Amino acid sequence: MTRANYHTHTARCRHAQGTDESFVQSAIAEGYQVLGFSDHTPWRYETEFTSGIRMHADELPGYIHSIQSLRRQYADRIRIHLGLEAEYFPRYRDQLLQMMDMGIEYYIMGQHYLDTDESFPYVGVTTRTDDGVLRYADRVVEGIRTGLFQYVAHPDIFMRMRNPEDFTPACEEASRMICQASMEHHMPLEYNLLGLLSELEGHGVGYPSRPFWSAVAAMRPRVILGVDAHNPNHLLNHETLRVARAHLETLGLQILDCLDMDRSPS
Ligand SMILES: [Zn+2]
Ligand SMILES: [Zn+2]
Incomplete structure (x- = not known):
C-alpha cells in the first residue's frame, strides 16, 4: 500500500500559499x-x-527547476513527481507535448474552462445550463481520449454553481459519459478533498457531488483521492480522508492508493 497524492499546487498559481519545500515536508510528516x-x-x-489563476509561462522553468531540485534533495524520503493540472484546450494541445519535453512527467485534467480562458468564462458558469453540462462532458471525454492525462x-466540477437538487437527467448523462470514457482508458476519477474540506467548513463548492458519485457508482470506476493542496496544511487533514473513505465505502467503491506509474511490479 502506497500513500500518494498527485494534486498539489504551489504559490505560483497566485491562490496557494507556502514554499514548495513546505509541501514536501508536510507530505513526509503525514507519511506520504x-x-x-x-x-x-x-x-x-x-x-x-x-490569467490570474496560474503561473505565467516564464515561471515554468523555475517551477520545473524547483521541483526537480526537491526531488533530488528528498530522494531518500519521498518520491516526488513533476506534473501540471491542465485543461484540455484542443488548440493548445501541442503545448502539453512541449512541456513534457521540458520535463513535465504527467498531467491531471482539471477542466476549469470549456475552452481557453481567453474567451470562455469559468466552467461553473457554462454548466449552469444543461446544454453547458453536456458540452463540458463532451470536452472532458475528448481530453480523456487524447491519452495525455493520468x-x-x-470530474463533478459541473455542479460548482448548481444546487445539489439541480442534478438533472443531463447531469446524470454527463456523469456516465465521463465515467464510461475514463474506464475505457483505465483512467481514475478523482474524489476532490479540497472541495470536501470546503463543504465541511460550511462553504461547499458543489463537488464532490453526492449525486454524481451515486450516478457512477454502479459502473465501478477507478477512484483516486486528490488533496488539491493549496496550502501545506491541506496535506495534514484527516477529517476529509475519513469522510471521503466513508462516503466511497457506502457506495461500494474502492480507492486506488497510487497511479500505475508508482505501482511496483509484482
Ligand atoms: Zn482544479
Ligand atoms: Zn487543483
Missing part, C-alpha cells in the same frame, strides 16, 4: 510516500490575455 506537484498549467496564449480531477 509519493507527492506529485500539479500546479495550474501556464498556457502561452495567442492573445495578450493574462486522471480526471474533480
Whole structure:
C-alpha cells in the first residue's frame, strides 16, 4: 500500500500559499510516500490575455527547476513527481507535448474552462445550463481520449454553481459519459478533498457531488483521492480522508492508493 497524492499546487498559481519545500515536508510528516506537484498549467496564449489563476509561462522553468531540485534533495524520503493540472484546450494541445519535453512527467485534467480562458468564462458558469453540462462532458471525454492525462480531477466540477437538487437527467448523462470514457482508458476519477474540506467548513463548492458519485457508482470506476493542496496544511487533514473513505465505502467503491506509474511490479 502506497500513500500518494498527485494534486498539489504551489504559490505560483497566485491562490496557494507556502514554499514548495513546505509541501514536501508536510507530505513526509503525514507519511506520504509519493507527492506529485500539479500546479495550474501556464498556457502561452495567442492573445495578450493574462490569467490570474496560474503561473505565467516564464515561471515554468523555475517551477520545473524547483521541483526537480526537491526531488533530488528528498530522494531518500519521498518520491516526488513533476506534473501540471491542465485543461484540455484542443488548440493548445501541442503545448502539453512541449512541456513534457521540458520535463513535465504527467498531467491531471482539471477542466476549469470549456475552452481557453481567453474567451470562455469559468466552467461553473457554462454548466449552469444543461446544454453547458453536456458540452463540458463532451470536452472532458475528448481530453480523456487524447491519452495525455493520468486522471480526471474533480470530474463533478459541473455542479460548482448548481444546487445539489439541480442534478438533472443531463447531469446524470454527463456523469456516465465521463465515467464510461475514463474506464475505457483505465483512467481514475478523482474524489476532490479540497472541495470536501470546503463543504465541511460550511462553504461547499458543489463537488464532490453526492449525486454524481451515486450516478457512477454502479459502473465501478477507478477512484483516486486528490488533496488539491493549496496550502501545506491541506496535506495534514484527516477529517476529509475519513469522510471521503466513508462516503466511497457506502457506495461500494474502492480507492486506488497510487497511479500505475508508482505501482511496483509484482
Ligand atoms: Zn482544479
Ligand atoms: Zn487543483
